[in-house]
Amino acid sequence: MAGIGKTELLRAWCAEQAVVTFYDLAHDSPARLRPPVRTKTSMSMVLDNVHRASTTQLDDIIGLLAQPAGPRLVLAGRWVPPRLRAGLPSAGTTEIDGSALALTEDETARLCARYGHLTPETLAEVYAVTGGWTAGAVVAATSIAGDPVGTEHHLRQLHAIGVTLHDYVVGDVLAHLSDDDRRAVADTSAVETVCAALFTALTGRPDAGRLLEDLARDRMFAVPVGERGWHRYRRLWRTALYLHAQHFEPERQRTLHRSAADWYLGHGRYREAVHHATAAGDHLLAAELSNRYRFHLIADGPLVTVTPAPSPTWPVPLTVVNRPFRQAGPVTAAAGVMSQPTAAARDAPDADVARHVVEHAAPVIAALDAGCPLEARAHLVTWLHAAQQLGPLPHARALRHSAATELQLGNLHLAAAHAGQTRRILAEHGVGGAHDDGWARIVLAAVHIQRDELTAAAEQLRGLAVDLWRTDAPLTAAEHLHHAMIEQQRGDARAALRTTRQLVETEPPSAELLYLHIQLLLANGDGADAGRCATTHAARLTDPLRRLVDANLLLAQRRAAEATETLQAFVQRTDGSVPHRIDALLLLADAAAQIGHLDHAAHLRRQAERVAAPAGIRRPFLLNAAYSLNAAYNGADPSRSARAERLPPATATLTDRELTILGLLDTLLTVSEIADALHLTDNTVKSHISGIYRKLKVHRRRDAVRLARALELL
Structure with missing residues (x-):
């Protein structure tokens, strides 16, 4: 991938090596590549810009790879030439793509x-x-x-704008393609994700599958989405091509959007059809589709579209493109070969879809907003079944709400599973920038935060920022809220407070945001502001959060008896949010400690432990200062109690690779995903995991992670 820093990284590495030969095949390389003179030290050859290598040089590289005792080769380029890829050995080769760099x-x-x-x-x-x-x-x-x-x-x-980027993309990133291929790629930049059938519909190219495979081979330009042949182009590359074409060929772009609208309509993807009809300037069609399929659009859920808008600064100076596109003929609307939507999705009368929305989706959303996850789950049973009959997108939307419901109920494993399933369904159907995909990522981040897996939580939020481009205000607010939770959990309450204060001042705050903001104000010693915030936004707080806020404020004023009265009835409920119930039990323990009832405080904390243990919830305990610091509680903190256990001495023999895999076990990654991340086979990873279990004297992943944390291996 161009501009990712490969050359600088390699030159820095070479400077640290004892024996290494560096060749830039684009500038200073010899006509023939020979191995360096053998020394007692292992030899290495770094060959940069292999995409510019001559045929003779490629033959020399393949010959060096075939030598059993040859030098270690480090090959770098914007793509791997097909001739060289065919000559790469099946074993002993590690590939690092642009996403890793x-x-x-x-x-x-x-x-x-x-x-x-x-x-x-x-x-x-x-x-x-x-x-x-x-x-x-x-x-x-x-x-x-x-x-x-x-x-x-x-x-x-x-x-x-993509002013200079367009020349860069065409002249460098896509330099290995023919003019016709580059024209086809530019035409398909009108859509967020593309499969072979949609590619053919937009360009008339029957070899769309081959071209997409070429673009995605080294993840240089296209990135696979799911496992059904969908791809998306890297964001800035797509933007550069799209805006250049929109400026110089606006009519062609409108035709492309109209073709995309027709294709999506024919495949039952009404939201994308409306979006592309609008982009084509066909507002009558967009209005007609919006009216005809209004309940389908609601059932599918919002779609965050990221088709770039024209820059308000046009016209601007443009450099002449070194390799201009050739006109590839008129845009066609060839039939796609993607699997058609279910009969229920295509033929369901609007009245049936409307009933689906009113009877199933609306009650679930209302129950979640009111903090009643058990009620939401009861409605979800029928919603999930009905949504599955309507098609994959309504089903993904229902699953996303199921993930949020299980999160509130404290079933973190099930919440993560449903959020992951939501993302897989959307990816398999090439839905880019999906609203439900964004909220599924939020659920996954929340799961990690509750488990104190802050690095994994931050990774989910980073993916959300990049993939959805911050075009949806509620999602952006949720992203920043969870960043604040991470900062709070890491002990930086001031940074977290800056984030929540900005959110409260700029957007209508959610109940969860207000609760976190008031907690942070109290942690920073600003009880007066906390009280004013609670009073100003009282109408936005659900009943459970209002009780928790009131209890926090009362405890800050040393009014333990009133705080206890506020929470007593709340902790008896079993139909609310489990993390909130844990918060309430810990606040009751703090209240008991304030009035000197230390035994009762310890009992309440043990009760909170029992509620948290099945899901591995740790966040409330880490934030409760009295719980983690007061010696009267006899070290009851679940994050510390494992230290009292007998620790197996064999842990000292864990290898570096086993320690790396042990760290990845403390995430939601599957064995296959861990193998992909480390460029290993599934069997190799399983073998390492077996070794970890044997040395730690455990039999389950969860036990290995728990013990590793106690040993400070994580």
């Missing part, structure tokens, strides 16, 4: 710091726009540092 949010922040001070909010936006692309982060940081007042303008420009 992409910067994390923290690395993006450190890079941007070289060009000037940027606020945390701006850094988060830079990461969301660039997706960790090094060159893009540099462009953003330098432009913003030069004009800090115009931060928002520069980010919009980086997101939208």
Whole structure:
């Protein structure tokens, strides 16, 4: 992938090696590649820009790979030439693609710091726009540092214009394609995700599958979405192509959007059909589809569309493209070959869909908003069945709400499973930028936070920022809320308070946001502001959260008896949020401790432990200062109690690879996903896991993680 920092990384690595030969095949390489003179030290050859290698050089590289005692080769390029890929040995080769080299949010922040001070909010936006692309982060940081007042303008420009990026994409990223292939790629940039059938519908190309496979082979330009042949183009690349075409060929772009609308309509994807009809300027069609399929649209749930809008600064100077596209003929609307929607989805009368929405979806959403997850679950039983009959998108929406319900009920494993299933369904059907996908990520982040897996939670939020591009206000608010929860859990209450204060001041706050904000105000010693916030926004708090807020305020004022009275009835309920019930039990314990009833306080904390133990909930205990610090509770903190157990001495023999896998066991990744992340086979990972279990003297993943935490191996 171009601009990801491969060459700099390799040169830095070479400087640390004893014996290494570096060749840049685009500039200073010899006509023939020979191994370096053998020494007692192992030899290495670094070959950069292999995509520019000549046929002779490729033959030499393949010959070096075939030598059993040959040098260690490090090959880098924007893509792997087909001739070289065919000659790569099946074993002993490790491939690192652009996604592995992409910067994390923290690395993006450190890079941007070289060009000037940027606020945390701006850094988060830079990461969301660039997706960790090094060159893009540099462009953003330098432009913003030069004009800090115009931060928002520069980010919009980086997101939208693609002036220099278009030449870069065509001349560098897509240089290995023919003019006709590049034209086809530019045409398909009109859609968020594309499969072979949709590609053919937009371009008339019967070889769409081959071209998509070529684009995705090294994840240089296209990234597979799901397992049914859907792909999406890297965000900035797609933006550059789309806006350039929209400026120079607006009529063609409108025709492409109309073709996309027809294709989506024919496949029962009404929301995308409305979106593309609007983008085509056919507002009559968009209005007709919106009216005809209004209840289908509600059942499917909102779709966050990220088709770039024209920059308000057009016209702007444009560099002449070195490799211009050739006209590939008129845009056609060929029939797709994707599986058709279910008969129920295609033929269901609007009245049936309306009944589905009113009878099933609305009660679930209302129950969740009121903090009554058991009631929501009762309605979900019928909603899930009905949604499955309507098609994959309504089913994904129902599953997303089921994940949120199980999260409130404290069933973290089931919440994660339903959220993951939501994401898989959407990916398998090529739904990009989906509202439900975003909320599924929020549920996964919340699960990790409750388990104190903060790195994994942050990864989910980073993926949300990049994939959905922060185009949906409630989702963005939820993302920032969970970032604040992570900061709070890491002990940075001031940073968390800055985040929640901005959210409360700029958006209508949710009940969960208000609860967290008031907690943070009290933690920072600002009881007066906490009381004012509770009074101002009292109508937005559900009854359970209102009781928790009142109890927090009363305890801050040393009014333990009143706090106990406020919570006593609440903890007897078993139909509410389990994390909130744990909070209430711990607050009652604090109240008992305030008035000197330490034995009763310890009993209440043990009761909270019993509620939290089945799901492995740890967050409430970590935030309860009295629970974790007061010696009167005899070290009851579940995050510390395992230290009293007998620890197996064999843990000292864990290898580096086993420690790496042990860290990944403390996530929601499956064995196959761990294998993919480490470039290993499933059987190799299973063998390492067996070794970990044997050395830790445990038999289950959960026990291994628990003991590893006690040993501070995680």
